[in-house]
Amino acid sequence: MIVLSLVFLATAYGSAFAHPSVRRDVSVTLPLEGGLNLARLASIVESDQARAVALMQRPHVGGQKRRSPSTSVDATNTAVYFTVQVGIGEPASQYTLLLDTGSGNTWVGANSSNPYHSTSTSHNTGKSSVNYGSGSFSGTEYTDKLDLGNGLVINDQSIGAANKTSGFEGDFDGILGIGPTDLTTGTLSDSDQSTVPTVVDGLKSQGKIREEILGMFYPPYAEQTSGSVTFGGVDDSHYTGPLSYVPITKTEPAGYYFGVNQTISYGDVEITSGAVSGIVDSGTSLILLASDHFKAYAEATGATQDSNTKMLSLPKDQFRNIKPLNFHIGDKTWTLNANAQIWPRSLNTALGGDDDHVYFVVGNLGERSGSGFDFINGYMFMQRFYTVFDSSNSRVGFATTKYTNSEAN
Ligand SMILES: *[C@@H]1O[C@H](CO)[C@@H](O)[C@H](O)[C@H]1NC(C)=O
Ligand SMILES: *[C@@H]1O[C@H](CO)[C@@H](O)[C@H](O)[C@H]1NC(C)=O
Ligand SMILES: *[C@@H]1O[C@H](CO)[C@@H](O)[C@H](O)[C@H]1NC(C)=O
Numbered sequence: 025m026i027v028l029s030l031v032f033l034a035t036a037y038g039s040a041f042a043h044p045s046v047r048r049d050v051s052v053t054l055p056l057e058g059g060l061n062l063a064r065l066a067s068i069v070e071s072d073q074a075r076a077v078a079l080m081q082r083p084h085v086g087g088q089k090r091r092s093p094s095t096s097v098d099a100t101n102t103a104v105y106f107t108v109q110v111g112i113g114e115p116a117s118q119y120t121l122l123l124d125t126g127s128g129n130t131w132v133g134a135n136s137s138n139p140y141h142s143t144s145t146s147h148n149t150g151k152s153s154v155n156y157g158s159g160s161f162s163g164t165e166y167t168d169k170l171d172l173g174n175g176l177v178i179n180d181q182s183i184g185a186a187n188k189t190s191g192f193e194g195d196f197d198g199i200l201g202i203g204p205t206d207l208t209t210g211t212l213s214d215s216d217q218s219t220v221p222t223v224v225d226g227l228k229s230q231g232k233i234r235e236e237i238l239g240m241f242y243p244p245y246a247e248q249t250s251g252s253v254t255f256g257g258v259d260d261s262h263y264t265g266p267l268s269y270v271p272i273t274k275t276e277p278a279g280y281y282f283g284v285n286q287t288i289s290y291g292d293v294e295i296t297s298g299a300v301s302g303i304v305d306s307g308t309s310l311i312l313l314a315s316d317h318f319k320a321y322a323e324a325t326g327a328t329q330d331s332n333t334k335m336l337s338l339p340k341d342q343f344r345n346i347k348p349l350n351f352h353i354g355d356k357t358w359t360l361n362a363n364a365q366i367w368p369r370s371l372n373t374a375l376g377g378d379d380d381h382v383y384f385v386v387g388n389l390g391e392r393s394g395s396g397f398d399f400i401n402g403y404m405f406m407q408r409f410y411t412v413f414d415s416s417n418s419r420v421g422f423a424t425t426k427y428t429n430s431e432a433n
Pocket of ligand 1: 162
């Protein structure tokens, strides 16, 4: 297993204490590493579908009891992911954690060579902790000091010390859950209904950020350049047009996550008839559409499913026929050009494909539309648009970046 994409930069803004009156919004930007788990690429579609099933099944908020995961959850390990470096304890042990907007829990122990270490700041709460979705884990809850760097230190953060995991084989040690707090409902043994403060809650309650806002920037793979995540605000050096927000969808289960309503068209072909609800998710690799919408997209592009990669593909000489794929969200349209709709060509063989074809990053969610969870705009979407996860104002924002219309692939 190899992790590609090694270039990244840190940009730190003053902390709340250093420049209390200079910056109205307190925010701190951290480097974001993009990982590609080549060992998983051959099953990227299955991995994404399994994660989608887990996310759809998980809702439990509002009195519904958490369902156990199906066996397919073992395959939810994402093939493409974002990671950040985190120190835990005093003295701190270093961990590489996957940044997951589809989870609220933070835990370590995915890599048995780098398990949770008890130090002077560790406190065993005596509760057991379980989580499904991004793979599954179970273990013990601790509270401990968690340091994201650049002054983003949280004391007594809830951390799961996993002693059993499945579905993880990336180059990371656990998950940094940056999803909504409600997603932690019932993850501790003490009660079906209790929640756990997320790291974003901890940063806010301890005065490190003023608002629960995360801005994520990650350029397309072919650009081989740095990404970053901003806690507490947005980093306007990373987007070009205005930021446009939409409220988190009221439709469940999408609304338990960073869910939005959107209408999709391909060229002038309607893929969805009217708006449907789904989620934006940093832990899903592809862009997944409900099976009927996926079929409409396949027909409109003329692509067929490749038996090796399970992805839609076209002979490369038909690439020029690919039309823009449009996501109408709120009153804005976010467009993926042809190169944004296909898998990086240099990684075709890693995927199990060949150089004579192009492979599409639009995949099948595996369920028909109408479930209240009809798409996932994953990593391949977020590579083209700056994305803002704003829990404080229950909204999601998008903006173009200098790479939105890039023809690099
Ligand atoms: C794993 O953690 C659970 C929950 O705290 C605990 O009950 C169990 O004994 C632990 N197992 C091992 C092998 O440490
Ligand atoms: C597991 O952690 C060890 C020690 O930090 C590290 O050398 C190794 O590369 C890690 N493996 C994976 C798969 O993350
Ligand atoms: C999203 O779509 C649903 C279903 O059509 C609708 O009820 C809701 O008002 C829309 N907007 C939001 C923000 O949920």
